Amino acid sequence: MSSTTTKLDEQEVQNAVQEMYDEVATCPNKEFHFPTGRNSCLNIGYPEEELNAIPASAIEPFAGVGYPFLAEVIKPGDTVVDIGSGSGVDVLIAGIKTGPEGEVIGIDITPAMIRKARENIEKAEVDHIRIIEGQAVDIPLDNASADVVTSNGVINLVPDKEKAFKEIHRILKLGGRIQISDIVLSKPVSEKSKSNAQLWAECIVGAEPVEVYLDLIRSAGFENVTVIDRLDYFDRSANESTRKAAKGLGAHTIVLTGQKA
Template sequence: MSDIKKIDVRNLVRDSYKKIAISNSKKSGCCDNNELSLKKSALEISRKIGYSDEEILGAPEETNMGLGCGNPQLIAKIKSGETVIDLGCGGGFDCFLASKKVGANGYIIGVDMTSEMITSARRSCKRHQYKNVDFRLGEIENLPVADNTADVIISNCVINLSPNKQRVYNEAYRVLKKGGRVAISDIVLMKELTSEMKQDEKLYCG
C-alpha cells in the first residue's frame, strides 16, 4: 500500500472494525437465520484457527466475532497472577479467556483503537462481572500502559494492520517486564503482492 498514507490506513482499519462492532452489538441473542449463520460462522472459524470448544464456551458469546487468525493462548503459557496485555483486543475474546488463567491475583489489559470495540468489550465485562480485566482506548503504536507492566503480551491478527510495525514492537518492549514474553498470532507476507491487491481496501482489512 505504498501510495496510501499511514493515517489513511489507520482510519481505514478503524472504520472497518467500527462497522463490525456496531453490527455485532445489534445482535439480539435469539435471532433470525442470518444472525444464527453469523454465530455459526464465528464458531467454526474459532475452531479452525485453534480454539478448543472449552475455550470458546469459556468467554462471553458476543465477544467471539471470528476475527482472529490463530490462538495466541496456545503459546503464551499464561500463569496465575500474571499481568497480560492484549494488543488490538477487539471485543475482548482473548482477554476474557486469559482472565481465567491469571485468576483473581492477575490482571488483563486490552487495548484497541476502535472506540466501538472498547465499548462492546466493557459492556461484556460489566455484564459478566469480570473483575480483573481493563479495556483501554489507544493505538498499539502508542500503548496507554506504563513501562514494565506486562508479564505477557498477546496479539491476534492485529499487528499486520499497523502502518508502523517497528513502533508496535518498540512499545511492546517498553511495557514488558524484564524476562517477559510475547505470544503473537498473525499474518506474514511470504511473497510480493500485486499493485491491485495493495490498493484493495477490503483485502487490507479482511
C-alpha cells in the same frame, strides 16, 4: 528496517481499519471477506470449553486469525496486555488464565469494539480486566509494566510494524513473553496494492513476508522467537476473490512466541 512506505497514508489506513471493525462489532452476523464468530474460533484452534466459559456476545464479532494461547506463556498472577482486543474474547480467556490475582488490559482503536468488550467484561462479572483506547504504535502504558503481551490478527493492520514491536518490547518486563497470531506472506505485496488503505483493512496487503516479520520482532529486542503453528486462515473465507488473493501471495497465519531480552 521499517515496513512503512512513503506512499502510504497511515491515518487513512487507521480510518479504514476502524470503519471495517466497527461494522464487524455492530453487524456480527454479516458475511465478511474474512471468517468471524464461533465457527472461526473453533476452526483456528480455540477449545470449545474455553469458548463456553465466556459470553457468546464476545464471540459473535470475533475476527482473530489464530489461537495465540497455544504458546502457553500466561501464568496465574500475570499482567497481560492484549493489543487489538476487539470484542473481548482473548482478554476474557487471558483473565481466566491469570486468575483474579492477575490483571488483563485490552487496547483497541475502534470505539464500537471497545464498547462491546466492556459490555462483555461486565457480563462475565470480572473485575481484573479493563479496556483502554490506544494504538499499537503508542501504547498508553508504563515501561516494564506487563508480563505477557498477546495479539491476534492486528499487527498486520499496522503500517509501522517496527514501531509497534518496539512499543511491545518497551511495556514488557525483562524476560516478559509474547504470544502472537498474525497474517504473514510467502511473497511481498506490490507497492501499488500496499498504498491502498482499503485493502489494508482487508487483512492481506498489510502483511509482510514471514522472514521480514520475524526479523522485525528480533530487531526490536526479542529472543527465542519461535513459530509454533501455521494455518491457512483464508481457506474458509466466503469471498472467492479473497481466497484467490491469499493463495496468490501465500497469505497464512503464524502463531509465535518470544521473550524480551
